[in-house]
Amino acid sequence: MGFDLDLCFYFSLDLEIIPLSLQSVFENTFKIMYAIVDIAGKQFKVTQDQFVYAPLMAGEEGASVEFDKVLLLDNDGNVEVGAPTVSGAKVSGKIIGHVRGDKVIVFKKKRRKGYKKKNGHRQDFTKVLIENIAK
Secondary structure, three states: OOOOOOEEEEEOOOOOOOEEEHHHHHHHOOOOOOEEEOOEEEEEEEEEOEEEEEEOOOOOOOOEEEEEEEEEEEEEEEEEOOOOOOOOOOOEEEEEEEEEOOOOOEEEEEEEOOOEEEEEOEEEEEEEEEEEOOO
């Protein structure tokens, strides 16, 4: 009852089943450059043309921003880990807008005392489009 999960199959025109390993299927199709960036004390894994909701930053909509605290950089399997940052690496982006997050309800209660407090909070974020990852 054992299944070999690391095999993938494709059919040829002769209707014969030819096994392929998953590593060979995904090896050349998913090589995407990514970086781990520190933005305002929070770490984000970013790729090109990705939207990131970072903590509120100063700047107007359409302004360009650069992040130079790149902690890790992966370019087609070549991983560079910074100590603490990768020298010369920069991630550039554009501010799309300033948005607010979902409402979080804070409810406090002490039973049998008649004490109830309800409070709400909405966090402010900046939506950033990652345009380029450069070494």
